[in-house]
Amino acid sequence: MGRVSPFPPPGPLRTLALATLANTVGTGLWLAGGALYLTRDVGLSPTSVGAGLTVAGLVGLTASVPLGGLADRWDPRTLRAVLQVCQAFAAAAYLLVDSLAMFLVVAVPEALLSAGNLAVRAALVAAVGGPAGRVHAFATLRAVANLGITAGTALAGIALAVDTHRAYQVLVVGNVATYLLSAALLLRVPRQRAGGGARRVTDAARRGGPLRDGRFLAVSGASAVLGTHLTVLTLVVPLWTVGRAGAPPPVVSAVLLINTLLTVLVAVRLSRGADTAAPAARKLRRAGLVLAAATPLYAATAGLPVLPAVGLLLVATAVWTVGDLWQGAAGAGLAYDLAPPHAIGAYQGADGLLAGLAQALGRGLLTLLVLGGGAAGWLVLGALFAAVGLTAPALARRAVASRPAPTGEPAAAGQPVAPV
Structure with a gap:
């Protein structure tokens, strides 16, 4: 009988799936409630939020290749856990936002961390899955991520229904907590070898890189x-x-x-x-x-x-x-x-x-x-x-x-x- 659950059997991939679930519950919370928090609670205009997120997202993309390259030199499991902790601090900093300038000060570093972390995650999935199992691992984590985002979106609905300052603060803190839980779960995954050693990566860089x-x-x-x-x-x-x-x-x-x-x-x-x-x-x-x-x-x-x-x-x-x-x-x-x-x-x-x-x-x-x-x-x-x-x-x-x-x-x- 085929498996119905998207979660894999016990092992490193199962642990990685649980870390993904925790992380994406927070993603769902923020996707559903972040814009409303910034407009209804902080008081920014929808246009400012949209423009700020666009600018931050484009700047954030510049971190993809450098942080991905770092995962070729350093254990991607540990690197991803460190980045998750950094993202927790960035998410918490949204509690301090009270102006467009402060919003950009928080949103740009958060976007850099987020974009770079996606590349590190891909390297970690490759390390855990191996050449024969990395696409399977990618698809497994995608299915789990959909569950997490759905759950996070549903939970955000509670805060949005209450629509108070305290409720929005709880939403932000919940997002922070999911980053920290995800980082803790990642540290239960066995350490992974970096992608080939510093000398070979330097040779690749000399040829021009991706x-x-x-x-x-x-x-x-x-x-x-x-x-x-x-x-x-x-x-x-x-x-x-x-x-x-x-x-x-x-x-x-x-x-x-x-x-x-x-x-x-x-x-x-x-x-x-x-x-x-x-x-x-x-x-x-x-x-x-x-x-x-x-x-x-x-x-x-x-x-x-x-x-x-x-x-x-x-x-x-x-x-x-x-x-x-x-x-x-x-x-x-x-x-x-x-x-x-x-x-x-x-x-x-x-x-x-x-x-x-x-x-x-x-x-x-x-x-x-x-x-x-x-x-x-x-x-x-x-x-x-x-x-x-x-x-x-x-x-x-x-x-x-x-x-x-x-x-x-x-x-x-x-x-x-x-x-x-």
Whole structure:
């Protein structure tokens, strides 16, 4: 009988999953309540909060590659625990915010820590899962993260319902506590070896590092474009559901719940077969085509009565989620397999940097495309996703062909490249 629980059997991955659960409960708390705390309790304007978070997020991306590279030199478990403690202090500092200037003083360091920690987390997942199990571990933690965010969002609802200064303070302190609990759980994971030693990392840096590896960046960029499915689901679809499909606001929760449930139930299963570049690229191609197939379904909801529109929204989201999960697993598999074994953290940082930039740009561009273009906008988005997905195998072939031989010697003439 297959496992229903997203939690793995006892072992290092189970402990890492519990740390992820604790961390993402705090994520859910802050995602649901942070903006309201800053506007309703602190008194900042919504425009100031939005602009401040955008600036902080873009600045924060600059920490991805350096901190990822640090995980190649230092035990990523300990580094991630230290960063979680630092994030706890940054989260607590929101209690001191009383102006836009102070908000930026807190938000920018917090964003730097957050972006860098994502790269370190990816290096830790690779270390715990090993070459044969890291994509499985990634998918497992993604399923657990969805549970944590859902739980945190529900808990935040209590503070938002009370809507008092003390309730918002409790929300902030709860977020702080989840960082500290996550750090404590991380220290129960066995220490992990750094990614290959300082000498080899220095050699990699001399060759230019991930930001000068154009073929890796091309593959990662394709994955990042498809990864904007998250922005579409969490920003564009809710606005379309209420504004164009004419559904009542509670339907938005049902749409997002479908995505969460499917992620928890099938994320691990759909991640299978993405451990190396060739099959991962094929899975990324399928992801692009499936995401493209969902776009006309979303577009059609604008011309239907409410009940059929709601039904079609749920079907479209189920299809969208399959593409979402294939993209996540394939993107992880490609980013891991195309990275030099001694520089996995730095390469995960570069992958995260491109993903973050795509999300930042996508918020405005995708909203304008779909909400401004209507059904035609959805179809253009579908064509873009299909085209990017179809390019993935060729991009991956070029990246694989450019890798040095494992022995460090030049590849033999005529050495075959695995088909993608």
